[in-house]
Amino acid sequence: MLRCGSQLMFIMRCLCYMPKTAVPLWEQQWPKIVAMRKREIAPVDTMGADALAKRGVADSKQFRFQTLIATMLSPQTRDEQTTLAFENLKAIVHPSSLTPHALCSIPLEKVEAAIKPVSFYTTKARNIVRASQRCVSSYDGDIPSSIDDLLEFDGVGPKIAYLTFTIAWGKTLGICVDTHVHRIANRLGWVDTWKSKSNGPEKTRVALEQVLPRDKWEEVNGLIVGFGQTICSAKSPKCSECTLTESCKYYQSGGTM
Ligand code: SF4
Numbered sequence: 001m002l003r004c005g006s007q008l009m010f011i012m013r014c015l016c017y018m019p020k021t022a023v024p025l026w027e028q029q030w031p032k033i034v035a036m037r038k039r040e041i042a043p044v045d046t047m048g049a050d051a052l053a054k055r056g057v058a059d060s061k062q063f064r065f066q067t068l069i070a071t072m073l074s075p076q077t078r079d080e081q082t083t084l085a086f087e088n089l090k091a092i093v094h095p096s097s098l099t100p101h102a103l104c105s106i107p108l109e110k111v112e113a114a115i116k117p118v119s120f121y122t123t124k125a126r127n128i129v130r131a132s133q134r135c136v137s138s139y140d141g142d143i144p145s146s147i148d149d150l151l152e153f154d155g156v157g158p159k160i161a162y163l164t165f166t167i168a169w170g171k172t173l174g175i176c177v178d179t180h181v182h183r184i185a186n187r188l189g190w191v192d193t194w195k196s197k198s199n200g201p202e203k204t205r206v207a208l209e210q211v212l213p214r215d216k217w218e219e220v221n222g223l224i225v226g227f228g229q230t231i232c233s234a235k236s237p238k239c240s241e242c243t244l245t246e247s248c249k250y251y252q253s254g255g256t257m
Pocket of ligand 1: 187188231232233237238239242243244245248249250251
């Protein structure tokens, strides 16, 4: 219990001089990115893996499989090309649905031809056919419910696995870091992994998971990918339209990183 006014004054003075906790950089910048994302619809909003996965699904198993196919098609490919390849795949299994059983019965050359719009289509075709066979033989036509099992599929690395898990199973076990997230998280100063000689995106994922609270992990990929597609592109970021110039490490350094 306080006995006199001077004690109370002393405590109040101490409280005034206590250092205020600095707001982390990402937390200052996040609402501005959300506001900029509302200005324009990005390709990821209508053609991202979650949008493709919902197209013409009959049941939740097919939804999960379509999620896996969309994420396996997407690396290093524009969303428009991924969508085209995805629709071509659906067309070659027609009138069946895009299921692992249906894809297993299609010759590899036909799968290759269907997904030719995406980069590395021959490798992706082989991996997709193998994934379909594995889903049929080991998972009753479903995708694995364990991320470690999914990571054993050919062509499935952490980026594909975490995104697939978030969409297909509604479980966000890690952040999906693609080229946009890797670049922009470094430009904004959230992480410092740009100069890593190898496996940069994976190093960004590990660092970003230390920086961002868990309840942001699911949202960050779509938010930042769309920001990269509409404003902060790799070659010509539209800094004159961006509200982050005062705190952006890349802008403040004159475009070097
Ligand atoms: S200021 Fe330029 S580089 Fe920085 S986030 Fe904005 S668009 Fe990207």
